[in-house]
Amino acid sequence: MAIATELHVVTGKGGTGKTTVAAALAMALSGSGRKVLLCEVEGRQGIAQLFDVAPLPYEERKVAVGPDGGELYALAVDPESALLEYLQMFYRLGRAGRALDRFGIIDFATTIAPGVRDVLLTGKVYEAAKRVEKDRFVYDAVVMDAPPTGRISRFLNVNSELAGLAKVGPIRRQADSIMQMMRAPSTHVHLVTVLEEMPVTETIDGIAELTSDQLPVGHVVVNLTQPGHVSADARASLEDGTLDRASVATVLDRAGLPGAAAASLIDGGLDAVHRDQLQTAQRVELAGCGRPVVELPRLTDGIDLGALYELAERLKDLT
Known part of the structure; x- marks a missing residue:
């Protein structure tokens, strides 16, 4: 069997460019002929907008060619479709599952039990990362555009969220398997920030919380940096x-x-x-976080496919 699929989870405070960084990282990982899947789990269709494609269905679609001939696929995961897939996979409830969806029961269940919702979202990412064809993993890497830093630890730590809901059964076993993957050496949780006090503080707090929950912290990505304009x-x-x-x-x-x-x-x-003094102070704060830091510049012409290639080149250290 080939080496385990890498899982890169990208989180960050709102407004820091988390989705852009996730897309650029996926592009970097798809270099040298690798096959990469980029997933979003918040229903915003941010990936489709970045790659200028139609809104993504609950289906893996090729959206770009990576450097040196790799392939980049994308998937928008929604809890309703994930639950229908789960019911079909474990209980063979094909038509019955769709009937539940029509009656609104699926939406009701995932609203009153948000822990179940997170298991369904992360479960689809788990399935893609563990999928095997012809004795090898389908994807070399999976990148998840995850929820913001403020709730990332709770989102990934699905076992604690399900503690009072499912102690046995298929969904419990799936949660246990997801947690094994989340804590594996092949998983990395990257935090995106900008050089401002609140996002930096939230990033440092997020690192502490992830570490406390034994979730593997990767890099800190400082996005939207600007050069000093004063000699x-x-x-x-x-x-x-x-x-x-x-x-x-x-x-x-x-x-x-x-x-x-x-x-x-x-x-x-x-x-x-x-402004330069404030940015320098925040760099000092991040230097003490104990994690490697990489910086990405603010691109004045906006974000398109060419810009993603440019940012991907700067994210090679994460690959």
């Missing part, structure tokens, strides 16, 4: 006040530019220095 000399002059409005206005006048713009230029420079 070291200008920074020093702005900070000590020697770069004043009068001197800037004189230089602007000599260049044929309106000297009145001096105040705006100095204020903008001070804002940039302040």
Whole structure:
């Protein structure tokens, strides 16, 4: 049997670009002829938007060709379809399962028992990661665009969520199997953040919670970084006040530019220095988190397939 399929779980606070990072990581993993599956479990169809394809059904679809000829497939997992598949797989309830769906029982069950809902979502990812054809795993890697950092540990730790709901039976056995995969050496939970106080704090708290639950933390991905726009000399002059409005206005006048713009230029420079100081402080915080950190730049032209290739190149350390 081939080496176990890698599972990469990508989480992050809302607004940090978690889905974009998951897609770029899947693209990086699909290099050198590898076959990769990118899954989303929140029903937002974010993957379809990134790859500019029609909304994804509950079916694996090829969405891109990876570097050096790999293949990237995508799947949108929803709990209703996953439960119908589960009922057919374990109880052979084909038509009966669809009847339950029409009566709204499936939605009712997954609402009152969110632990069951998470088992169904992660269970489909588990099935894809463990699927075998011709004595080898179908996928070399599976990437999950997972829920936000605030609930990722609870989402992945399905055993504790089911403690009072299912102590025996097929769904309990499935939860146990999922937890074995979640804690396996081939699984990595990556956290996406930006260089702002709240997302960084949530990332550090998330690392602590995942570690406490014995879930394997991978990399911290700092997304949307921006280069400093103020030179070291200008920074020093702005900070000590020697770069004043009068001197800037004189230089602007000599260049044929309106000297009145001096105040705006100095204020903008001070804002940039302040932003750089805040980002530096957050980098220091992340440096102490005990996990490897990789940075991705803010791309000014937006995210398309070319941008995903560019970001994928920077995520090779995660592969």
